[in-house]
Amino acid sequence: xxxxxxxxxxxxxxxxxxxxxxxxxxxxxxxxxxxxxxxxxxxxxxxxxxxxxxxxxxxxxxxxxxxxxxxxxxxxxxxxxxxxxxxxxxxxxxxxxxxxxxxxxxxxxxx
Amino acid sequence: xxxxxxxxxxxxxxxxxxxxxxxxxxxxxxxxxxxxxxxxxxxxxxxxxxxxxxxxxxxxxxxxxxxxxxxxxxxxxxxxxxxxxxxxxxxxxxxxxxxxxxxxxxxxxxxxx
Numbered sequence: 001x002x003x004x005x006x007x008x009x010x011x012x013x014x015x016x017x018x019x020x021x022x023x024x025x026x027x028x029x030x031x032x033x034x035x036x037x038x039x040x041x042x043x044x045x046x047x048x049x050x051x052x053x054x055x056x057x058x059x060x061x062x063x064x065x066x067x068x069x070x071x072x073x074x075x076x077x078x079x080x081x082x083x084x085x086x087x088x089x090x091x092x093x094x095x096x097x098x099x100x101x102x103x104x105x106x107x108x109x110x111x
Numbered sequence: 112x113x114x115x116x117x118x119x120x121x122x123x124x125x126x127x128x129x130x131x132x133x134x135x136x137x138x139x140x141x142x143x144x145x146x147x148x149x150x151x152x153x154x155x156x157x158x159x160x161x162x163x164x165x166x167x168x169x170x171x172x173x174x175x176x177x178x179x180x181x182x183x184x185x186x187x188x189x190x191x192x193x194x195x196x197x198x199x200x201x202x203x204x205x206x207x208x209x210x211x212x213x214x215x216x217x218x219x220x221x222x223x224x
Contacts, residue, residue: 034212041218042217043215043218044154044201087153091211098156099211101146103152104153
């Protein structure tokens with residue numbers, strides 16, 4: 001399983017764009033990058049997954065450079081309700097049985 | 112669909128007591144798993160199952176047992192509770208083994224005194 005490194009915490013303000021970077025230097029050819037969001041007192045929620053270049057959905061965008069050794073989760077115009085922990089996971093869907101979470105990035109949004 | 116449900120929401124046990132945390136899903140998912148989350152920490156995988164009758168250990172299996180007699184249910188048993196098992200427990204499921212798109216339950220907050 002590829003090891004991931006994320007910042008422990010980040011702060012931002014309402015209305016700003018927030019970018020959270022995840023480093024995964026030993027990513028394998030078949031690995032995808034997946035991000036989860038966890039609000040306080042709730043279970044994590046899948047938000048986005050990608051393999052290369054850019055993926056966008058109604059919640060976030062995921063940018064993956066050509067070497068795939070890092071990825072950036074982008075949250076546009078954040079609000080207070082985006083305060084959560086964000087987890088970056090790297091692995092090959094369908095091959096791994098153990099889905100391992102790291103410590104995540106604690107994002108705090110201020111008014 | 113109710114998704115993934117867990118009971119109870121809260122539980123207090125005394126050291127040495129046993130109990131079962133219940134988890135059920137109504138999405139016909141093949142894969143189910145249990146995680147624990149300690150305060151301020153990430154999630155650690157306890158046990159997982161790739162289908163009825165098949166279970167395996169995760170990162171922190173000691174002190175816990177699981178079984179999977181049906182596709183829908185995946186109970187987690189604490190054999191003899193210890194204060195170190197005080198945590199929030201999350202059950203998750205996904206359509207298939209190895210899928211990174213997992214659906215999580217609301218969690219059970221367990222305190223062992």
